[in-house]
Amino acid sequence: ISAIMLTIGLFTSAAAINEMLAGFSWDQSERALQIADTCVDEGVFRLKKDSTYSGGTVSVNNGSCTLTVSGSGSSRTLTSTGTLSNFTKKISATATFVTNAGGNANTVDLTHWEEI
Numbered sequence: 001i002s003a004i005m006l007t008i009g010l011f012t013s014a015a016a017i018n019e020m021l022a023g024f025s026w027d028q029s030e031r032a033l034q035i036a037d038t039c040v041d042e043g044v045f046r047l048k049k050d051s052t053y054s055g056g057t058v059s060v061n062n063g064s065c066t067l068t069v070s071g072s073g074s075s076r077t078l079t080s081t082g083t084l085s086n087f088t089k090k091i092s093a094t095a096t097f098v099t100n101a102g103g104n105a106n107t108v109d110l111t112h113w114e115e116i
Helices: 002-049
Strands: 055-060 063-070 075-084 087-099 106-115
Touching: 002 055, 002 063, 002 075, 002 087, 002 106
Parallel strands: none
Antiparallel strands: 055 063, 063 075, 075 087, 087 106
16 A cells, blocks of 8 residues: 555656646746747837837847847838747737828837737
């Protein structure tokens, strides 16, 4: 009976450890996605100040992201890769320049966002 109880205990412990590791992986993956999203926000902010901004690398919360901005005219495609440890997430977004009716102020609207 002791051997059976020990086997059940070891099996239960192994299952708990696997669940804990899966939870950790999910958390790290989500944090990598948040980093990629933050990079898109940074790209939109920089495009508002400089319509020729083409991207770069940004350090974010113990991780980093690489942003590439492409396109011309009133539309830009932002591709962001967020990395945290061994976890990577990638986002593609479209930003559109909008000029007000007076023609004297521009904004940048995020018109599309998807995880790729």
